[in-house]
Amino acid sequence: MNEYDTDKMLKVLQGDNYTYTEKTDDADLIILNTCSVREKAEQKVYSLLGRLRPLKDKNPNLVIGVGGCVAQQEGRNILDRAKTVDMVFGTDNLFDLPEMLEDVRQGNRVLQTERKAYKQKVRNFIPDFTFENTSTPGVKSYLSITKGCNNFCTFCIVPTTRGLEVSREPENILLEAQSLVSQGTKEICLLGQNVNSYRANGMDFVDLLYHLNEIQGLERIRFTSPHPKDFNEDLANALKNLDSVCEQLHLPLQAGSDQVLRRMKRRYTLAQYLEKVDLLRAKVPHATISTDMIVGFPGETDADFQKTLEAIEQVRFNQIYAFKFSIRPGTPAGNYDGQVEEAVKVERLRTLLETQERIVKDIQNELMGSEQEVLVEGAYPREPESRAGRSRGHHSVVIRNTDAKVGDLLKVRITGAKKYSLEAEPMVA
Ligand code: SF4
Numbered sequence: 001m002n003e004y005d006t007d008k009m010l011k012v013l014q015g016d017n018y019t020y021t022e023k024t025d026d027a028d029l030i031i032l033n034t035c036s037v038r039e040k041a042e043q044k045v046y047s048l049l050g051r052l053r054p055l056k057d058k059n060p061n062l063v064i065g066v067g068g069c070v071a072q073q074e075g076r077n078i079l080d081r082a083k084t085v086d087m088v089f090g091t092d093n094l095f096d097l098p099e100m101l102e103d104v105r106q107g108n109r110v111l112q113t114e115r116k117a118y119k120q121k122v123r124n125f126i127p128d129f130t131f132e133n134t135s136t137p138g139v140k141s142y143l144s145i146t147k148g149c150n151n152f153c154t155f156c157i158v159p160t161t162r163g164l165e166v167s168r169e170p171e172n173i174l175l176e177a178q179s180l181v182s183q184g185t186k187e188i189c190l191l192g193q194n195v196n197s198y199r200a201n202g203m204d205f206v207d208l209l210y211h212l213n214e215i216q217g218l219e220r221i222r223f224t225s226p227h228p229k230d231f232n233e234d235l236a237n238a239l240k241n242l243d244s245v246c247e248q249l250h251l252p253l254q255a256g257s258d259q260v261l262r263r264m265k266r267r268y269t270l271a272q273y274l275e276k277v278d279l280l281r282a283k284v285p286h287a288t289i290s291t292d293m294i295v296g297f298p299g300e301t302d303a304d305f306q307k308t309l310e311a312i313e314q315v316r317f318n319q320i321y322a323f324k325f326s327i328r329p330g331t332p333a334g335n336y337d338g339q340v341e342e343a344v345k346v347e348r349l350r351t352l353l354e355t356q357e358r359i360v361k362d363i364q365n366e367l368m369g370s371e372q373e374v375l376v377e378g379a380y381p382r383e384p385e386s387r388a389g390r391s392r393g394h395h396s397v398v399i400r401n402t403d404a405k406v407g408d409l410l411k412v413r414i415t416g417a418k419k420y421s422l423e424a425e426p427m428v429a
Pocket residue numbers: 149150151152153156157158159193194227
């Protein structure tokens with residue numbers, strides 16, 4: 001989501017006559033787009049701001065801005081603590097950058113964290129978005145369809161930093177998707193904190209997928225993250241029936257114990273989650289499934305953790321994004337009894353990753369000799385005749401002996417595996 005927002009900021013700024021530079025020393029404007037999902041986010045922001053101070057001393061006209069979730073949360077504190085900062089803006093305010101910068105040029109320090117109506121903002125943005133003079137989007141692009149979340153899981157800061165859930169108008173989403181495809185995008189990943197609860201102008205998430213599937217030249221559609229409670233048969237059918245929708249699902253489980261899931265306020269039990277997995281696999285037997293897991297949630301016992309291990313053995317996820325629980329200030333779980341000792345969390349994370357590594361090896365072995373379609377995303381370092389890409393199941397694949405170009409869709413045969421990727425040879429037609 002932050003990558004997507006950063007891209008939007010770049011486009012807004014290009015429309016305001018800024019150009020992008022890789023060199024911090026050359027910049028007239030530096031924006032830190034911050035994220036508070038991971039631990040110690042504010043400290044990291046202040047430490048980076050400290051490191052930028054010498055640049056400001058050298059170039060007093062340098063403008064420094066802080067945007068994103070930490071800015072939304074901290075607001076004025078950032079202006080008070082970091083005197084080098086000229087503007088602080090929230091997650092809804094990136095489209096106001098030109099006005100904020102004008103304000104800074106007038107000698108003011110700017111704070112803009114007001115919540116804005118998503119629909120209004122997007123409607124205003126679309127005419128600018130289709131301008132031709134911006135950088136070409138990649139072969140893979142993100143597209144935000146909802147923002148915010150109404151779920152209030154007890155460990156999560158998102159509903160505070162990004163606000164309540166709002167769905168974007170389908171007309172604007174389809175326009176943006178068409179614009180991306182006309183500029184070379186082959187794969188779009190739809191973004192939302194709870195992407196499958198999308199609903200706007202009488203259209204739900206599955207309706208939207210059907211419309212996107214009609215776009216000529218859009219070869220692949222993915223989405224992240226769906227909430228298990230909103231995964232239903234219609235969505236499983238869309239994964240089965242729509243050519244562009246990849247047979248891949250990221251379905252966050254978070255824990256295998258019902259006691260822990262209840263305290264997390266995840267709104268499903270393990271059995272209900274497993275029913276969704278069965279539903280998908282009944283329709284699309286070769287679908288890949290990845291997940292998010294938290295270990296060491298307050299009150300998690302050894303027996304609870306054992307249930308997490310059993311769950312991952314049962315589902316056989318292709319990939320797990322696993323984290324130790326850490327407190328987000330202002331979230332209920334931060335005040336829960338039963339905080340788990342750090343050493344226990346470390347050990348549980350190690351055990352989980354070890355178990356998962358074994359499962360991934362087994363899955364990779366099963367894929368040996370199989371045919372896959374890979375979207376070529378780029379060169380492979382130090383091997384001129386190799387290319388890197390992703391299969392429809394989102395496996396990272398290195399293809400040997402090919403001169404394929406970025407954006408090509410290649411049929412390959414899997415010939416080997418490394419820890420984080422598969423190796424393949426092109427299939428001869
Ligand atoms: S559904 Fe996701 S974004 Fe929403 S509160 Fe829960 S963890 Fe956070």
